[in-house]
Amino acid sequence: MKGGAIHIGRLALAKLSEPIDLAEIVAGLPGRIHQVADSYVAEFPDRMALIEDGASWTYRELDRRVTEIATVLALLGIRASDRMIIVSENCIALAGLLLAASRLDAWAIVANPRLSARELDQIRDHSGARRMFFACGVSKEAAAHASRYGAEIRQLGPLAEIGVSALNESATAEPVEADPAKQVAVLIYTSGTTGTPKGVMLTHENLLISAKTTAHFRRMDADDKVYIVLPISHIVGISLLIMTLMVGATARLVSKYDPAALAKAIAEERVTILNGVPATYQRLLEYKTVAGLKQFDRGSLRLIAVAGAPLDLDLKSRVEREFGLSLSNGYGITECSPGISGVRFDAPRNDQAVGTLLPGIEARIKTVDGKPAPNGQVGELHVRGRNVMRGYYRAPELTAKVIDADGWFNTGDLARFEGDCLYIVGRTKEMIIRSGFNVYPAEVEAVLNSHEDVVQSAVVGRSINGNEEVVAFVQLMQGSPVQAADLMAFINPQLTSYKRPSEIIVLDTLPATSTGKILKHKLAESLQGA
Known part of the structure; x- marks a missing residue:
């Protein structure tokens, strides 16, 4: 390719002579994230949707209980386009609250209970949240936060031990948008390079598009069981939950990472898909050594993926030898919901590439002074697509710095293309x-x-x-x-x-x-x- 080429993500599957474009992949997507499971509620109501230690919901129960939770939230004063904070580890209660917020068109802010009091206060104050909800029965950290805020411990429909903060009477609701490309589904806070919180506004369409394209190239279906240990307080966890329900599969929700528990789940619970960061796999291999295991039982595991940090090739090869599967690398960021590229399930690689662009995503490489960079040259990565955030909440000037008038988002990451394969070289940001x-x-x-x-x-x-x-x-x-x-x-x-x-x-x-x-x-x- 000549200098300044724009790369476009298109998905070519085996046995197909022509690639499938985004329009075909996303045809029939609902307008809101809580609607992704509707067809399975009608067709396969007894199929398992959510599992945590000691509890589970079928698709029928998921539908009924999310409706019940939404009813209670409305009675508690949650309105369309209010912000509501959910302080919780991964669990069924978190999934229920997140989907119930969608039913009301409220903006969900999922916060990690392990945030400090200062960090959580910043999110509350910046977002102007209407109420805060704490999954106290799952996390002692969430319970501690609930106590500090003077939250009342209540039963929210089917959910027990939920801390409910006082109503913020001064909270103002944002305008409600019928268009899923404009209505915000979740607000994810990153502290940003300024050291102050930035709220990333991700719309229903952002999340649905990203989840659907990722599920598509992973060939996910209702027979899958996805181990979700990456926090749903971060974008990858949210996306994993949505894509799992989108295909009628089962989400195995895990509140805190324990390599011994993961090894047991893989061997005994028919887990088929595992997503992690490099440290997830590093600790798993360390556990194997400490426990004196000869070999992990890979059970039904068919796909292992990694993202979120640079992947060491030695770690990659060790993991692949252990499970007899290719460890698929990928790249994404919160502002892109998160998926930008990934190594294809049917096209494994033995290098540090983060794969080809997901369908519907355009990318270009620009030099530091803003000029187009030729193929193979390192420069700053800019992307465009329907997965790119609506913007930073209450920060139009910050949004304008990263998204130009033509919709190109500056990732701030240094990258290069070799053909259609993307490599992340470093970060222009100090993150x-x-x-x-x-x-x-x-x-x-x-x-x-x-x-x-x-x-x-x-x-x-x-x-x-x-x-x-x-x-x-x-x-x-x-x-x-x-x-x-x-x-x-x-x-x-x-x-x-x-x-x-x-x-x-x-x-x-x-x-x-x-x-x-x-x-x-x-x-x-x-x-x-x-």
Whole structure:
């Protein structure tokens, strides 16, 4: 291809001479995410939809109970286009609340219970949420948050032990949009490079399109059982839930990752699809060694996929040898609902490629100065498609910085194409991806800098065992007796676990330019081999 070529995602399946385009794939999609299971409720009502430890819902029960939950939510004052926060680990209650919000056209904000009080307060305040709901029976962290907010523990239709916060009387509902391309389904908060929360507005169409294309190229059907351990508080977990119900399959919901439990589920529960981040598989292999197992029983497992962090080729080969399956790499981001590309189920690769574009997605590579980059050259990746977010909530200026007038979204990631295959080379942003979770240095730095003895700080990532860890460099007031351990104790209550630095290094001064800009690349270089 010549310079400036636009790559377009089209899906060619085996035994088909012509690729299938997006229109054919998404024909008949409903207008709202809660409607994806409607046909299975009518045709296969007793098929299992959701399973968690000790409980399950069939498709008939899912339909009836989501309706009951929606009725209770309405009685609690939740209106169309209100924002409602659901603080929960993966569980049936979370799925029920999420789909019930869709029934009411409310915007669901799913928050990880392991967020700190400060982080959750930021989301509540920025979103102007009408109410907060806490799955207290599933998570002690959720229960602690519920207690702090003075939430009343109630029965919400079929759901027990749900904390319900006081009604925010000042909350204003956004305009309701009949068009699924405009009506927001979920608001996902990322802290952003500024260190303050950004609410990514994903519409019903965004989520439905992304889920359907991914399910299509994975050849998912009603016989699948998907192990969902990636948090539904993040976009991959939400998308997995939607695509599973979309094909009439079974979602096995897992609240917290335990490699021993995963190995048992694969061997005994007929799990067919597993999605994870590299750390998911790294810990699984470590468990095998510690437990003295000779070989995992792969049971009915047919597809294993990874995304969310750079994939180490040694880890990839070890996982593939263990399960006798190709570990399919993929690439996506929250703002794209999330899927952008993936290695095809029937076209495995032995390199670090993140595959070809999903159907309906266009991509182009631009140099740092904005010029089109020829095929094979590294540049900044821009994408366009019906999966791209509506924008950042209450931040039109931030939206305008990343989405241009023609709908092209700047991912901020460095990439290249080799033919039609995409490779992610690095990140123009400073974001650190730790076990699949996004960590933005500015947020961690803001917390560190709030300590009275800290002059300035700089946070960088360090590669370790197919993952990244957070490392903080700190310059203290002259003569300060504060130690790294003191700083760690100061920030730990203010940051969720994956954002906390693995190490804090105190320096007399931080390297900087003549204008005072900290030279983070020098700090990162100092960690190499450390």
